Amino acid sequence: MITLYGFGKCFNVMDASPFVVKVDLFMRMANIPFQVKSGAKYLKTSPKGKLPFIDDGGKVVADSEAIVSYLTKHYQVTLDTELTSEQKAQAYLITKSLDEGLYWCLVYSRWVLDDSWPFAKKAFFGKLPAPLRWFIPSIIRRKVKNNLHGQGVGRHSPDEILAMADKSLTSLSTLLADKDFFFGEQHTSFDAVVYSHLCEFISVRFDCGFENVFTKQAKNYQNLVQFCQRIEDKFYQEK
Numbered sequence: 275m276i277t278l279y280g281f282g283k284c285f286n287v288m289d290a291s292p293f294v295v296k297v298d299l300f301m302r303m304a305n306i307p308f309q310v311k312s313g314a315k316y317l318k319t320s321p322k323g324k325l326p327f328i329d330d331g332g333k334v335v336a337d338s339e340a341i342v343s344y345l346t347k348h349y350q351v352t353l354d355t356e357l358t359s360e361q362k363a364q365a366y367l368i369t370k371s372l373d374e375g376l377y378w379c380l381v382y383s384r385w386v387l388d389d390s391w392p393f394a395k396k397a398f399f400g401k402l403p404a405p406l407r408w409f410i411p412s413i414i415r416r417k418v419k420n421n422l423h424g425q426g427v428g429r430h431s432p433d434e435i436l437a438m439a440d441k442s443l444t445s446l447s448t449l450l451a452d453k454d455f456f457f458g459e460q461h462t463s464f465d466a467v468v469y470s471h472l473c474e475f476i477s478v479r480f481d482c483g484f485e486n487v488f489t490k491q492a493k494n495y496q497n498l499v500q501f502c503q504r505i506e507d508k509f510y511q512e513k
């Protein structure tokens with residue numbers, strides 16, 4: 275059976291990483307049996323030093339896009355067979371926009387925003403034994419801030435980053451309109467991609483009912499909120 279390696283359930287969603295959620299949901303949509311093994315410790319065994327990766331009977335594949343391509347080919351997944359070449363091209367480019375753009379706004383919203391950080395710190399590092407949990411979080415937070423600076427998003431003000439995220443959200447809301455799924459009545463692998471990013475803003479629940487400004491902004495888009503609910507009703511009954 276395929277094993278999916280991720281970080282683990284967090285903030286009420288399948289995984290803290292949208293990329294892990296993407297693969298998890300894709301396999302649910304495609305009815306591919308799999309088991310999940312969770313923990314940051316698997317970063318050390320990942321071929322690319324990041325999560326997710328899968329192990330399919332000894333064949334190890336890393337990176338969510340590579341995993342989806344591998345599974346589509348080896349398990350004859352038919353989720354996207356009705357899509358035109360133009361729709362597939364749009365799906366690919368929007369996927370890249372979410373993975374490389376909106377994702378960094380999410381990282382900022384958890385690791386840098388001062389009001390979210392205590393919740394992220396507790397969720398990501400709360401189980402570390404003392405004294406590690408006293409100093410590891412700030413070391414990793416500094417590394418993430420450096421990554422955000424290198425990528426570029428971290429050079430903007432909080433309001434500018436929120437406005438960037440909102441442009442992606444408003445675009446997704448416009449594209450979805452009143453359809454059930456992004457390409458119509460049937461779900462495709464692209465819905466797994468969009469859900470994986472949206473759930474990290476819309477479906478997350480922090481302690482004490484806290485919501486950061488990014489979550490509040492995302493929840494303004496009723497059709498996106500309903501889309502997340504639709505996916506969860508269909509694929510995450512156990513939630």
Ligand SMILES: N[C@@H](CCC(=O)N[C@@H](CS)C(=O)NCC(=O)O)C(=O)O
Pocket residue numbers: 290291292293317323324325326336337338339373
């Ligand atoms: N392009 C990769 C991105 C995966 C990724 O960035 N994973 C992050 C978590 S969201 C990670 O493992 N970060 C750990 C690190 O950079 O040390 C994919 O699509 O799977």
